[in-house]
Amino acid sequence: MTAIRPIPSDRLPALLAAMPKAELHIHIEGSLEPELIFALAQRNGVAIPYASVEELRKAYAFTNLQSFLDIYYAGASVLLKEQDFYDMTWAYLEKAAADNVVRSEIFFDPQTHTARGVAMQTVIDGLHRACTDAKAKLGVDAELILCFLRHLSEEDAFDTLEQALPFKDKFIGVGLDSSEVGHPPEKFARVFAKCRALGLHLVAHAGEEGPPAYVWSALDVLKVERIDHGVQSPKDPELVKRLAKDRIPLTVCPLSNLKLCVFPQLADHNLKALLDAGLVATVNSDDPAYFGGYMNENFLQTFAATGMTAQHAYQLARNSFEGSFAREADKRRYIEKLDAAFAAA
Numbered sequence: 001m002t003a004i005r006p007i008p009s010d011r012l013p014a015l016l017a018a019m020p021k022a023e024l025h026i027h028i029e030g031s032l033e034p035e036l037i038f039a040l041a042q043r044n045g046v047a048i049p050y051a052s053v054e055e056l057r058k059a060y061a062f063t064n065l066q067s068f069l070d071i072y073y074a075g076a077s078v079l080l081k082e083q084d085f086y087d088m089t090w091a092y093l094e095k096a097a098a099d100n101v102v103r104s105e106i107f108f109d110p111q112t113h114t115a116r117g118v119a120m121q122t123v124i125d126g127l128h129r130a131c132t133d134a135k136a137k138l139g140v141d142a143e144l145i146l147c148f149l150r151h152l153s154e155e156d157a158f159d160t161l162e163q164a165l166p167f168k169d170k171f172i173g174v175g176l177d178s179s180e181v182g183h184p185p186e187k188f189a190r191v192f193a194k195c196r197a198l199g200l201h202l203v204a205h206a207g208e209e210g211p212p213a214y215v216w217s218a219l220d221v222l223k224v225e226r227i228d229h230g231v232q233s234p235k236d237p238e239l240v241k242r243l244a245k246d247r248i249p250l251t252v253c254p255l256s257n258l259k260l261c262v263f264p265q266l267a268d269h270n271l272k273a274l275l276d277a278g279l280v281a282t283v284n285s286d287d288p289a290y291f292g293g294y295m296n297e298n299f300l301q302t303f304a305a306t307g308m309t310a311q312h313a314y315q316l317a318r319n320s321f322e323g324s325f326a327r328e329a330d331k332r333r334y335i336e337k338l339d340a341a342f343a344a345a
């Protein structure tokens with residue numbers, strides 16, 4: 001482990017903001033800000049059951065994952081055209097660049113759109129065009145990961161994969177999201193096996209609200225390379241050993257966990273404990289428009305609440321690069337930038 005020189009606590013926030021980092025867990029539909037929801041609703045003539053931006057924002061008082069998902073899927077209903085998908089993604093990527101995110105691996109939920117009659121190509125083209133522009137204009141290296149909705153059937157997931165395969169050069173992997181409890185990873189064993197055979201990267205949400213058993217089956221049945229969330233893992237010490245031994249990255253989302261009542265307060269979050277146990281934990285924003293903050297806000301608030309140090313900051317950023325699906329040469333380049341930021345601090 002690279003030893004990091006102690007940094008006075010008043011200088012830590014600036015370093016957290018300035019250090020280069022990768023975001024590995026962001027649902028692009030969860031970056032739709034209320035203002036953009038209203039603008040797109042008007043542009044597309046879609047009715048939404050809220051009178052104003054303020055009224056919509058007031059509805060963002062969640063008690064658990066499902067109470068959030070109901071509003072999240074309603075918000076996504078304003079997305080119809082290729083330009084809508086572009087505008088949403090571009091707005092996120094501008095915010096990512098401002099937070100010194102140099103690499104972003106972006107989840108999208110095609111079933112939320114194809115179920116409303118939007119063509120797969122419309123979705124993927126809009127998202128991908130924004131990613132291409134971000135590389136040239138913002139210096140953010142962005143790639144897409146297609147997520148299957150786990151509250152739907154595996155057959156529906158197979159259908160979705162079929163529709164997406166003509167655009168396979170525009171996404172690098174698949175994931176599994178939506179309502180976790182009652183929808184264990186093994187429900188999607190066959191479709192993940194097919195994606196694996198196709199050479200796609202594999203990730204899955206597990207252990208956000210669901211039990212350690214779901215993390216085990218994501219690893220052993222789906223054969224995922226990363227676990228999204230995974231914060232319930234410490235309930236099973238054998239699982240923690242396995243995650244450490246195989247260096248499985250956990251894409252942790254502190255403000256999401258706070259807003260969805262996974263932890264009562266940020267001070268109770270187990271991120272520091274996960275790092276101190278030697279796990280490859282990372283910080284991510286999940287659904288930043290709904291949970292009160294993009295990447296730097298997640299870092300700043302979590303560090304303020306948990307007393308993590310510059311050593312933890314370095315480890316989190318380094319884990320984000322090592323856990324990413326970037327090419328090895330790019331990972332080395334990002335880590336050099338990170339080392340330079342810490343040397344200058």
Ligand code: HPA
Nearest residue numbers: 027177178179205286287
């Ligand atoms: O945090 C999440 N969990 C599961 N599904 C999701 N879809 C968007 N955000 C989430």
Ligand SMILES: [Zn+2]
Nearest residue numbers: 027177228286
């Ligand atoms: Zn998520």
